[in-house]
Amino acid sequence: NHIVVTGFGTSGGEAVRELLARGVDPREIVVVDPVEKALAEAEALGCNVLCGDSTRDRTLNDVAIHRARTLIVSAGRDDTSILITLTARHLAPRLPISIVVRNEDNELPARQAGATTVINPVSFAGLLLAGSTDGKHIADYMSDLAASGGQVKLHERFVLPAEIGKPLSAIATGLGVRIHRQERAIGFWEEDAAKLQTGDLIIEIVQGDAAGEARNPA
Amino acid sequence: NHIVVTGFGTSGGEAVRELLARGVDPREIVVVDPVEKALAEAEALGCNVLCGDSTRDRTLNDVAIHRARTLIVSAGRDDTSILITLTARHLAPRLPISIVVRNEDNELPARQAGATTVINPVSFAGLLLAGSTDGKHIADYMSDLAASGGQVKLHERFVLPAEIGKPLSAIATGLGVRIHRQERAIGFWEEDAAKLQTGDLIIEIVQGDAAGEARNPA
Ligand SMILES: [Ca+2]
Ligand SMILES: [Ca+2]
Numbered sequence: 001n002h003i004v005v006t007g008f009g010t011s012g013g014e015a016v017r018e019l020l021a022r023g024v025d026p027r028e029i030v031v032v033d034p035v036e037k038a039l040a041e042a043e044a045l046g047c048n049v050l051c052g053d054s055t056r057d058r059t060l061n062d063v064a065i066h067r068a069r070t071l072i073v074s075a076g077r078d079d080t081s082i083l084i085t086l087t088a089r090h091l092a093p094r095l096p097i098s099i100v101v102r103n104e105d106n107e108l109p110a111r112q113a114g115a116t117t118v119i120n121p122v123s124f125a126g127l128l129l130a131g132s133t134d135g136k137h138i139a140d141y142m143s144d145l146a147a148s149g150g151q152v153k154l155h156e157r158f159v160l161p162a163e164i165g166k167p168l169s170a171i172a173t174g175l176g177v178r179i180h181r182q183e184r185a186i187g188f189w190e191e192d193a194a195k196l197q198t199g200d201l202i203i204e205i206v207q208g209d210a211a212g213e214a215r216n217p218a
Numbered sequence: 219n220h221i222v223v224t225g226f227g228t229s230g231g232e233a234v235r236e237l238l239a240r241g242v243d244p245r246e247i248v249v250v251d252p253v254e255k256a257l258a259e260a261e262a263l264g265c266n267v268l269c270g271d272s273t274r275d276r277t278l279n280d281v282a283i284h285r286a287r288t289l290i291v292s293a294g295r296d297d298t299s300i301l302i303t304l305t306a307r308h309l310a311p312r313l314p315i316s317i318v319v320r321n322e323d324n325e326l327p328a329r330q331a332g333a334t335t336v337i338n339p340v341s342f343a344g345l346l347l348a349g350s351t352d353g354k355h356i357a358d359y360m361s362d363l364a365a366s367g368g369q370v371k372l373h374e375r376f377v378l379p380a381e382i383g384k385p386l387s388a389i390a391t392g393l394g395v396r397i398h399r400q401e402r403a404i405g406f407w408e409e410d411a412a413k414l415q416t417g418d419l420i421i422e423i424v425q426g427d428a429a430g431e432a433r434n435p436a
């Protein structure tokens with residue numbers, strides 16, 4: 001039930017540091033990189049490390065990929081990242097796999113290779129740049145929402161038994177923004193958001209782990 | 219009252235395409251790049267273009283930077299982007315400037331150079347990767363929120379006269395998530411969010427311009 005991070009470059013390193021900030025035990029993280037030198041920092045953070053080529057079955061078997069909780073792929077090159085994704089998907093059919101791609105053309109192939117989450121930093125930056133022309137606080141709010149620190153963070157959880165039948169707007173844990181019900185994404189403004197159902201997945205904005213401030217005692 | 223985009227690489231290109239998706243008239247956009255070839259695509263999109271070095275006063279004066287509504291800087295190298303920011307800030311003291319930096323160490327210098335919004339695609343990708351381990355819909359929701367298309371978008375606006383004195387949760391245009399009041403950012407859960415005041419800036423989640431679907435007639 002560990003997290004495998006393959007590729008410890010800038011994005012992979014940021015991901016590990018954010019996982020630790022979110023309270024993940026570094027001993028639950030296994031970092032794989034073909035370059036021995038890249039692993040020194042991961043080791044210093046307390047993570048398990050393996051020097052190897054994650055496009056090979058053998059490497060992924062060595063980190064028990066079939067028992068992993070999730071796989072983060074950021075190999076630095078889209079072709080390598082996609083091949084790692086294909087290999088991992090073959091070895092672990094139900095594993096959640098998050099991949100970074102740098103070229104927009106590779107987003108679809110990454111999904112076809114079996115990635116459950118595809119992140120394109122370049123296109124995201126473009127969206128944030130454009131958004132910043134609409135208001136000076138938009139980009140900062142997005143950053144706050146993405147990071148667990150600061151004032152807010154985005155959270156996903158299943159509906160609680162006591163919430164069944166009530167509206168999304170009535171949840172007490174945060175501000176409900178979306179419901180995933182079967183294959184549908186339901187917005188807060190939709191009629192279907194007026195009555196939570198068993199099995200609903202709720203996306204909510206909750207208070208962040210405000211860095212440098214006292215945590216809310218509640 | 220135009221938008222100047224300096225550097226038409228991947229991030230700059232994405233920013234321009236998203237601006238057009240948001241309904242900005244391409245004739246209000248001026249794209250500057252030192253490489254003639256990079257400008258062909260911007261020109262094809264209907265933007266004004268200028269081939270030149272944006273670290274020079276002369277280039278920025280040629281695009282009437284002092285009359286621009288906003289400046290987007292994504293020159294591909296952090297040192298170049300920061301020098302452009304310094305130059306522009308000197309020529310236009312109140313101009314909103316959004317900059318892309320790739321190295322975390324350059325975020326603070328970018329702000330010191332006068333950038334109002336600093337975007338680091340790499341660290342953002344790390345945050346999204348880490349967030350994706352918490353829930354499979356988190357990264358997709360963040361992408362939807364950042365883009366004007368899809369189901370939702372983030373919006374910033376001033377409080378309306380009719381809203382003064384009412385709680386943030388009562389606004390009818392969207393889901394209010396944060397208030398900027400003077401120098402403070404007030405969360406939806408805070409007592410101060412119970413009473414909107416004159417001059418408040420509201421961050422809200424509103425319905426997106428769902429791509430490929432009919433717009434909401436409302
Ligand atoms: Ca946060
Ligand atoms: Ca959207």
